[in-house]
Amino acid sequence: MISVNEAKDLIKNNLPSPKTTTILLENALNYVLAEDIYSTINIPSFRQSSKDGYAILHQDIANNNFEIVGEQPAGISKNYEIKPNQAIRIFTGAPLPKNADTIVMQEYTVVDNNQMSITGAKFSLGSDVREIGSEIAIGELALKQRTQLQASSIGFLAMLGITEIKVYNKPKISLIITGNELAARGTQLIEGQIYESNSIMLSNAIQGTINETPKIVFAEDNLETLKSVIDNTLKQSDLIILTGGVSVGDYDYVKKACEEIGIDTIFHRVKQKPGKPLYFGKIGNKIIFGLPGNPASSLSCYYIYLQNFLLDFAKMPLTTTIKLPLGKSYTKSGSLTHFLKAKIVNGKVFPLTAQESFRLSSFAIADALIILPETKENFEENEIVEVITLSN
Numbered sequence: 001m002i003s004v005n006e007a008k009d010l011i012k013n014n015l016p017s018p019k020t021t022t023i024l025l026e027n028a029l030n031y032v033l034a035e036d037i038y039s040t041i042n043i044p045s046f047r048q049s050s051k052d053g054y055a056i057l058h059q060d061i062a063n064n065n066f067e068i069v070g071e072q073p074a075g076i077s078k079n080y081e082i083k084p085n086q087a088i089r090i091f092t093g094a095p096l097p098k099n100a101d102t103i104v105m106q107e108y109t110v111v112d113n114n115q116m117s118i119t120g121a122k123f124s125l126g127s128d129v130r131e132i133g134s135e136i137a138i139g140e141l142a143l144k145q146r147t148q149l150q151a152s153s154i155g156f157l158a159m160l161g162i163t164e165i166k167v168y169n170k171p172k173i174s175l176i177i178t179g180n181e182l183a184a185r186g187t188q189l190i191e192g193q194i195y196e197s198n199s200i201m202l203s204n205a206i207q208g209t210i211n212e213t214p215k216i217v218f219a220e221d222n223l224e225t226l227k228s229v230i231d232n233t234l235k236q237s238d239l240i241i242l243t244g245g246v247s248v249g250d251y252d253y254v255k256k257a258c259e260e261i262g263i264d265t266i267f268h269r270v271k272q273k274p275g276k277p278l279y280f281g282k283i284g285n286k287i288i289f290g291l292p293g294n295p296a297s298s299l300s301c302y303y304i305y306l307q308n309f310l311l312d313f314a315k316m317p318l319t320t321t322i323k324l325p326l327g328k329s330y331t332k333s334g335s336l337t338h339f340l341k342a343k344i345v346n347g348k349v350f351p352l353t354a355q356e357s358f359r360l361s362s363f364a365i366a367d368a369l370i371i372l373p374e375t376k377e378n379f380e381e382n383e384i385v386e387v388i389t390l391s392n
């Protein structure tokens with residue numbers, strides 16, 4: 001067996017080289033830019049009003065008596081040019097008259113018989129005027145490479161007229177669920193069966209991490225069947241995640257099936273609890289994870305290893321651990337790293353009950369995993385421990 005840190009290093013060292021693709025901007029949510037983007041236009045491209053009001057010459061404010069000589073809506077330009085003591089009714093986003101230099105907000109005006117005067121406020125030169133290129137100018141950097149795209153950044157790129165962007169690929173993922181004892185939800189259980197939960201659980205975890213939906217495949221606990229399923233799934237996947245069949249029982253075929261179809265085993269079995277029989281393999285640029293079949297164990301391994309693997313693959317920001325005081329003392333047995341389902345309360349982290357690898361009920365209310373290193377057994381109340389925060 002290898003240590004948790006050794007397993008993490010081996011996974012990171014075998015991360016496939018990044019690939020890029022060009023996608024439509026409307027499909028870019030949560031993708032990461034693979035190149036710097038520079039503006040090819042000025043925003044705004046014309047002198048623009050930022051408020052509803054009146055466009056004037058600032059020098060005329062002292063006289064405070066303006067003749068309204070026209071109206072300028074947004075979307076078209078009437079090419080007005082005003083004379084001293086004249087004003088143009090103007091609306092948000094509309095182009096300014098050629099020589100106007102100040103906008104007076106309509107809330108601070110009195111209009112009578114086509115004459116306008118200012119009341120209740122002072123306006124400085126350039127008030128509420130958006131100058132050409134004040135948001136971004138031609139040639140300026142709009143967004144840096146490695147920016148993760150959210151609704152706001154997508155909207156900003158749309159303002160630049162951009163329709164397509166180059167991004168880092170996200171992995172094509174397949175989940176292979178093994179176990180003859182598994183039954184589909186909505187069916188009647190027979191003795192010896194349990195409802196299958198890993199597919200929906202891990203699928204939602206993956207969607208929450210990189211906004212991608214994996215393909216789900218089911219396989220019997222049969223060596224030849226499993227070999228065929230893995231081999232076929234490899235052809236359409238960058239990453240395969242298997243659940244179940246990774247231990248050393250008579251019906252645990254994952255490691256043998258992988259090796260018999262040419263997958264190199266990078267490691268199998270880690271000094272940790274839960275998730276000791278974790279499997280990691282590689283063939284070409286394709287990666288294979290074998291997770292334990294017990295749901296809580298499987299989900300623990302996801303948060304410890306797979307979450308950051310997926311983020312790193314897509315060049316998205318990685319998650320990091322935090323340090324918190326332990327809410328109560330805890331003693332673990334054996335020289336394994338323990339990952340405890342936990343709850344953060346008032347700045348402390350408390351281990352939950354039901355820590356067994358098959359117990360998902362405690363995971364359902366957990367918002368953290370406590371990491372207790374393999375080299376120590378006794379942990380005191382208020383001792384600082386490392387914590388993975390969860391996104392439940």
